[in-house]
Amino acid sequence: MTATDTPTAPHLATAERFVPIQTRSERPTSFDPTDFGTPTGREVNWKLSDRKRLAPLFVDEETETGSSLGIDYGVDELVERGLLVESTGVDTAPRGEIFRPEDVVSAIAWKRSPNALHIRLPEGAVQDAPVIARLVGQGADRHANGHIVIEAMPGSVGTIVLHHSGSAQYAQNLEIIVRDGARLTLVSVQDWDDDTVHASAHQAVVGEGAYLKHMVVSFGGGVVRVNPSVRLAGHRAEGELFGLSFADAGQHIESQVFLFHEGVETRGDVLYKGALQGTGARSVWIGDVLIGADATGTDSYEKNQNLVLTDGARADSIPNLEIKTGDIAGAGHASATGRFDDEQLFYLESRGIEEEEARRLVVIGFLMEIVQKIGVAEIEARLEEAIDEELRRGAGMAPATKAGA
Secondary structure, eight states: OOGGGOOOOGGGOGGGTTSOOOSGGGOOOOSOGGGTOSOOSOSTTTTTSOHHHHGGGGOOSOOTTTTTTTEEEEOHHHHHTTOEEOOBSTTSTTTTSSOOOOSHHHHHHHHTOSBOEEEEEOTTOBOSSOEEEEEEEEEEEEEEEEEEEEEEOTTOEEEEEEEEEEEEEEEEEEEEEEOTTOEEEEEEEEOOOTTOEEEEEEEEEEOTTOEEEEEEEEOSOSEEEEEEEEEEOSTTOEEEEEEEEEEOTTOEEEEEEEEEEOSTTOEEEEEEEEEEOSTTOEEEEEEEEEEOTTOTTOEEEEEEEEEEOSTTOEEEEEEEEEEOOSOOSEEEEEEEEEOOOHHHHHHHHTTTOOHHHHHHHHHHHHHHHHHTTSOOHHHHHHHHHHHHHHHHHHTTOOOOOOOOO
């Protein structure tokens, strides 16, 4: 059965559409945008979202710019290294091998993206240098849809960075396939201008003995909603999901994370950290972990931490854990949101460090734990610079000149 003729999930019948789906594993899927309808805010996956600013992405129509012309895909490096695979049509494998839209934005992006950008790491090959694909928005008034397939073939090793910048209204699907024995690091950096609206659905599957490090880093953009879903399908599959965000006044940064332990003896670790400052700064994190009935020997942990730097900022954090077998190695979750630790500030100030610099050191120390996990010096340097820019802006200082990643 092809992706286009997949039947509509029965959960989406009109009479039942207003019954909230509370369990993450029961969320319906469909390739037809009309099966979802326009979000009302009563749906569990939309109730904390900025639906007003996301509204342009709810419209299913061909735009003046076409499917993807609102985004300039920087693929020169991919072509030079032989990692770009021609991919046309919604039925061209491996597109649709694992991806199933879970909301109207994702379904529209599927429908309106006739061609997928397909990046493939060759079987058994080790990429010594990271692969950086630069996606640049062509204007906040330009709407774009996109589908990207990232495929790590058996035994391959590599790091792929998707760096987003510029301005756009961009709906994106990202399909990640980590074949048996492969080791993939995938970093998605949202470094948008402040007028951007960006919603992205990441869906990944990890095969036997394979490993995926998945990272979401969001600084720029007016509204940025990146929802990763990772299925540890193979025996001893491993997944590490890390996130980093910094929300300024008026920014809405959101991630709804789903980690599904399906195979035997799988290991998963989720750690998301966020900082917020300014009136109207908002972050939303929802973390769902499902340990399946056959996932014996699972070891899983998820944690979200938020640092609120000023009045008027708000962080929502909701961790959920669903276990369907009693034979596990361990499972747990945690969430914490708070302000500066007065003891840390007192310790630094007592050693002659001015308050502003002491606060800067506390924030950098809090966020750099995630930055240092990236493993790409160019990106780590840019993010450390971005953190400094955010803190300077919050202190009423002029930001430093922004360097490209």
